Amino acid sequence: MKKWLLPMSVMLAASTALTGCYGGGSAEEETSGDNADSGDIKQEIVVNAMSEPPAIDPALATDTTSGWVLDHIFEGLYTRDQEGNPVLGVAEDVAVSEDGTTYTFTLREDAKWSDGSQVTASDFEYAWKRVLNPDTGSSFAFYMYYIKGAEDYNKGNGSVEDVGITAVDDTTFEVQLNSPLGYFDSLLTLWTFYPVQQAAAEENENWAAEADTFVSNGPFEMAEWNHDSNVVIEKNDDYYDKDVVNLDKVTFELVNEATTYYQMFKTEELDLVMTLPTDVIASERENEEYVEVPYYGTYMYMFNVEQEPFTNAKVRQAFAMSVDRESLTENVTLGGETPAYAMVPDGAETPEGDFREVGGDYFKENAEEAKKLLEEGMAEEGWSELPEVTLMYNTSENHKKIAEAVQEMVSNNLGVDIKLANQEWGTYLDTTKQGNFQMARMGWIGIFVDPVVNLDYYLGDSPNNRTGWVNEEFDSIMAESKVEQDNDKRYELLHQAEEILMTDMPFMPVYFYKNNYLVSTDFEDVVYYVNRYPHLKWAEKTN
Structure with missing residues (x-):
């Protein structure tokens, strides 16, 4: 269903279960600031x-x-x-x-x-x-x-x-x-x-x-x-x-600990929580307080292309191909997320259709091909052993579970043991901004629904691009897209830019977001x- 590609509202009625999901709410419904119908309810x-x-x-x-x-x-x-x-x-x-x-x-x-x-x-x-x-x-x-x-x-x-x-x-x-x-x-x-x-x-x-x-x-x-x-x-x-x-x-x-804030919701200390513990999502889906909505963004792992072993494109591609995203979303995240094989999520409508559907996937999981690419990349660099790899994530129970699953998949499919490290969010942002990482979790949400805001992340001079990756052709095409007045040509340019990005792969997409809440x-x-x-x-x- 592509009805969500424009931002929408979901109304929560006090006496019913979730209603009008993905746009059932009416912008014309009136609310009043004087709380006349609320009696002595504390707002x-x-x-x-x-x-x-x-x-x-x-x-x-x-x-x-x-x-x-x-x-x-x-x-x-x-x-x-x-x-x-x-x-x-x-x-x-x-x-x-x-x-x-x-x-x-x-x-x-x-x-x-x-x-x-x-x-x-x-x-x-x-x-x-x-x-x-x-x-x-x-x-x-x-x-x-x-x-x-x-x-x-x-x-x-x-x-x-x-x-x-x-x-x-x-x-x-x-x-x-x-x-x-x-x-x-x-x-x-x-x-x-x-x-x-x-x-x-x-x-x-x-x-x-x-x-x-x-x-x-x-x-x-x-x-x-x-x-x-x-x-x-x-x-x-x-x-x-x-x-x-x-x-x-x-x-x-x-409150950062998922089990804690989930319990605080259950004891009515919190009225709204998001990013539910993965082990409660299945049971909470039948709860009238459960809300699940699309979220126009990509969950990914950035590669620092200036630090070994991710200085080599084939090594980056090998890591990306070694992760089973379908298993990850079905067995670990459990929140309805969509496996991602590109940067731009579903939801951006173009004259030819949804941008993601038109562009398609740029790679698939393939353990054998991943091993081959890893061996070729190591040979190109003259490495008899792969340099030690640490995967970083910001402190969160759910990020930890995903990182542990990726760690196991990379070990099983590539024979590479990676270490895990985590930091509090503010510190983590500073660390990754300074480039002090090899492989690190990141999410990017479009400020509005258009591929340009997703692809802008990897511009060579974007302060948000923490990978060290700079590609002049990518930057030039992105600049051209921003002055192109013909929409068909603009989207064509954006597809070209995404292809360059996904070929060089300074990051590996994991999934396209979906937010789940208890309200x-x-x-x-x-x-x-x-x-x-x-x-x-x-x-x-x-x-």
Whole structure:
């Protein structure tokens, strides 16, 4: 079923089992901020985010945990409705030039910061140029390279004055693009494009590190950040659309051990948990609190092509071919995931059909061929023995089970014994960013449903590409795809780029995600996008 390829909502009705899965919820269903029908029900929800958010800062966040909080406490020029479609947010109007390269946004005069001051065009200009400032070190700055002068400035080859970002006046914000971009509205829903209050950031460079100095403009505001324990956000009464916000308080608990947070859900200490222990998924599927939704992303193991033995492409290919993904998803992960033999997941519709179906698989498991490739790769390098290999993963019970299964498959099919190592999420991100690994787990979720955002991960100059792999032909084709106005030709270029990536294979895809949750039926109108964690803007407690 391909009905999920646009972000959708799933509504949880208090008196029934899961209904309207994959789009049954209606964006027209009304919610009310005055809780008139809720009586004395305390409008609070406690969810589990699992790990400490590394950076709740629009310029610095690169992970889904930080993004989950940011999406609730900030809002950009565009936001998303309950069906996941981009709609105007802080901007009340937009005018686009005839050639499609200049966007002029008119900001809402009632858009306020959580301290009650007005959100201005200057705040957007400051925030976006802060992302692009080389000194900021934003790993997501490349998402702004569509803007005139942005790439040169970010790479130290141009001036900030030449960047096509201008606050004309308090409520008029102008953006100049290098060329027309059909998905610009979807791109602007990414947290990297959220505003930052210039006064707060200039007064304190660590404004986003603690709750008491935090200023934001979304439906909720930061109330507490008890590091490594929880993050608490509360309804923002200065939010212009506050009447649709029912919840007064959202607590993100940071419990990483799957059995523990599962039990906390069962004892009603948590109202929403995700990534269930694999051994309970089968039994929980019949539970009315169980929710399973597609998630537009790829679970993979990166190879550091600058560290032996993964300096050799045949060795990388051998490892990828030695893992039985069908067995892994059916017997280990158990969450409905799809075995992956490419980078781009199912769900991106093109004129010829689903991008993944058109592109097909690039390899299959084959133990004999894998052994042959390994021997050839070792011979090319002059190795009589394969250098010792350590596979790293971030601390999680489920990641550990997957890593142990991969360890066993590689041993059985290649005769290679690999070691396992794990680190807490924030430390892990730093370690892999520095290239201190041979083979490491990673997941990449598209910020919107288009192959370009999946393939961008492996651009040679992408700070997110931690493999050390650089391919000029791949980069050139990706750049060409971003200015190609003919959609058929654009997708053709993206297929060419993926083929180059999968031939050289600086990573091995494992599976395409599917998220599973347990959500208390006391709540309705929790929204599930295919590329974000559950959105709680419209959620309401009914029991």
